[in-house]
Amino acid sequence: MSLELAPFKELIYNHCGLVLEGIAEDRLSKALNLAATRLGYQDLRQYFRLLEKNPEEFEQLISALTVNETYFFREPDQIALFTNQLVPRLLARQACRPLRILSAGCSSGEEPIAWPWRWIQFTGNSGGSCSR
Numbered sequence: 001m002s003l004e005l006a007p008f009k010e011l012i013y014n015h016c017g018l019v020l021e022g023i024a025e026d027r028l029s030k031a032l033n034l035a036a037t038r039l040g041y042q043d044l045r046q047y048f049r050l051l052e053k054n055p056e057e058f059e060q061l062i063s064a065l066t067v068n069e070t071y072f073f074r075e076p077d078q079i080a081l082f083t084n085q086l087v088p089r090l091l092a093r094q095a096c097r098p099l100r101i102l103s104a105g106c107s108s109g110e111e112p113i114a115w116p117w118r119w120i121q122f123t124g125n126s127g128g129s130c131s132r
Contacts, residue, residue: 005025005028005029007048008028009025009028011048018065020065035047035060074114082115082118083115101115103115
């Protein structure tokens, strides 16, 4: 990890819980350099001080680091894998117990709503009853 990125990663994690490791560090580095250049800063320490006192600039940085799109059926290949393979396997292993699925990192909720809709379309079963 670049020591130059460490304070930014800590600030971002402390404010919004976003963990930036691996490939995300590259995205962070690019976003920081673009922002510093846009503002005419010579080094990132100046930009860091701005982020600490300017919520609008901080939000702009977070927006540059995250996927800012959400819509129903956004990842059709993933939904097909979920519907056709994953859920049937999980249900076969769990007998009649409820199936709980976490959809993390969704912006406004369209993605996690789309998955059960696709399951109902695929099976014709809303999951309201258990038949063995």
